Amino acid sequence: MKFGGTSLANAPRMKNAARIILRYSPKNKIVVVASAVGETTDQLIQIAELAKKGNLQQARKLLSKIQASHLKIARMVAGRGETRELVSRLDQLNSELEQTVEGIAHLRELTSRSRDYLLSFGERLSTPILAATMSAMGLRSRALTGAEAGITTDDNFGEAKPLTEISYHQVHQRLDPLWGRRIIPVVTGFIAATVDGSITTLGRGGSDYTATLLAAALGADEIWIWTDVDGLMTADPRIVKNAIPLPYISFGEALELSYFGAKMMHPRALQPAGQKKIPVRIKNSSRPARSGTLVSASESSNGGKVVKAVSIIRDVGIVTVSGSGMMGAPGVAAKVFQTLGSNNVNVMMISQGSSEATISSVVANREVDRAVRALQLALMGQGYVDRIVAEKDACIIAVVGSGMKGTPGVAARIFTAVAKRKLNVRMVAQGSSEYNVSFVVSHKDGPEAVRAIHEEFNLGR
Numbered sequence: 391m392k393f394g395g396t397s398l399a400n401a402p403r404m405k406n407a408a409r410i411i412l413r414y415s416p417k418n419k420i421v422v423v424a425s426a427v428g429e430t431t432d433q434l435i436q437i438a439e440l441a442k443k444g445n446l447q448q449a450r451k452l453l454s455k456i457q458a459s460h461l462k463i464a465r466m467v468a469g470r471g472e473t474r475e476l477v478s479r480l481d482q483l484n485s486e487l488e489q490t491v492e493g494i495a496h497l498r499e500l501t502s503r504s505r506d507y508l509l510s511f512g513e514r515l516s517t518p519i520l521a522a523t524m525s526a527m528g529l530r531s532r533a534l535t536g537a538e539a540g541i542t543t544d545d546n547f548g549e550a551k552p553l554t555e556i557s558y559h560q561v562h563q564r565l566d567p568l569w570g571r572r573i574i575p576v577v578t579g580f581i582a583a584t585v586d587g588s589i590t591t592l593g594r595g596g597s598d599y600t601a602t603l604l605a606a607a608l609g610a611d612e613i614w615i616w617t618d619v620d621g622l623m624t625a626d627p628r629i630v631k632n633a634i635p636l637p638y639i640s641f642g643e644a645l646e647l648s649y650f651g652a653k654m655m656h657p658r659a660l661q662p663a664g665q666k667k668i669p670v671r672i673k674n675s676s677r678p679a680r681s682g683t684l685v686s687a688s689e690s691s692n693g694g695k696v697v698k699a700v701s702i703i704r705d706v707g708i709v710t711v712s713g714s715g716m717m718g719a720p721g722v723a724a725k726v727f728q729t730l731g732s733n734n735v736n737v738m739m740i741s742q743g744s745s746e747a748t749i750s751s752v753v754a755n756r757e758v759d760r761a762v763r764a765l766q767l768a769l770m771g772q773g774y775v776d777r778i779v780a781e782k783d784a785c786i787i788a789v790v791g792s793g794m795k796g797t798p799g800v801a802a803r804i805f806t807a808v809a810k811r812k813l814n815v816r817m818v819a820q821g822s823s824e825y826n827v828s829f830v831v832s833h834k835d836g837p838e839a840v841r842a843i844h845e846e847f848n849l850g851r
Contacts, residue, residue, distance in 0.1 A: 392423040392579060392601035396618040397675035398516055399428035401466035408467075408523040410616065410678050411574065415529060419569050421604050422531075422576045424520045425597040426512025427463065430456060431580075438508050441494040449491050457484045460515050467519060469526035476522045480515060487511045502547035506581075506591045510535075513578035513597070521576040531574045536600055537583030539575060540564045540607070543590045550582060550590035552603055554662075557582075561607035577604065595656025602655075602670070606662035613663055615655065616675040621683030622647065624699045624849040629837045632850030636698060637681065640689040644670075646790045646826040647701055660685075689792045696793035696800055697847040702836050703786040706738065707758035708817060711765060712748040713776040722774050723749055726765065733764040739786060739828055741817045750817055752830060755782055784816065785836035788828045789843055795824040804829075807846035813839050 440449040521533040540560030543550035579597025605613045621635040641664040673682035739752040769775040794800045817830040
């Protein structure tokens, strides 16, 4: 069971999480994974940036806010006997955190290694609080960091890759004895360590990744992700009022949706579960009785519907490379993507006409200028490329569903529905898996395109 930051944001939610664990613990062996409380990780990122600029006063101010909120929760949730021990543990962590911030501020330097160390405090503070809340309800528990639980990674700080064989072996060794003594392990999400013990973080969606790694290592029956929504929805409910939760979805469909910004697990986090075919349930911690969404290896018929969900990624731009010299010239596409990759520009979507005269790539808005500069330096003046242009006000619409596979006319229905609303499609891509048709429209047309498709395929019923 993994609990997200919103499910642990204050004392009542912390107690609610412990009650959920208490409810399922008599008949199940459980491992709990905890995210950082509420917005703590974002605040720590802010503190890191302030300290790097030497703005120690502001950094300390934000830091004391984090410390006060954690101590407040701790005093409200722990049992009488445990409060002193918990507060003393938090004080020790807080003093380490202060020293780290001071060090960054004095050096005016923030390496990826020191950033990981600083960010690790979010989960290292929340996990002992959740373990103490469980103890106050009569559950035997032990707080562990990801490294103490056995997760070992390479030293790619910020986006560390788990060394799966070593990790799986160590997780077994360390967690099995706790279960043998009827102790529930409460593990920090998001953080692990290298072979020599340096703290690393697993990147975006890291707490989900911790949960799926532990589940794969232990051969779990299911992974439950407790969050603040009733599961995965047919569309963003803020855009489509009659969006409904999806009861079932396959790993293939979930992967497509997670790439396209649905409130879903990060694609990397799904890998261990997908490889070991361990079903994942996404449930609402505020309404635990609801069944949520089950992500599994089997593909459901979805009541005969070809499309399951429609998702949107905002704040993207299109970078188009064009030139008559590109036609029939081998290696131009390779050079385009190599240049973008070496400049840390993530390409979300690609489109190339059969004439080979243009290649369009969709990237995040914040990376558009960097992409254009890099491509100009690498490609202009070589006789292949004449123009490199960028548009910034775009968004991607992704239409997902395994029922689209081999069903004629799905794309026609999608684009007819969009055309009826007089929306202009700028770019289209479809993967060979046929789980996903993606296209790009202007930023202002995005919500209307989502509503048009949701309505066309009756997803709200």
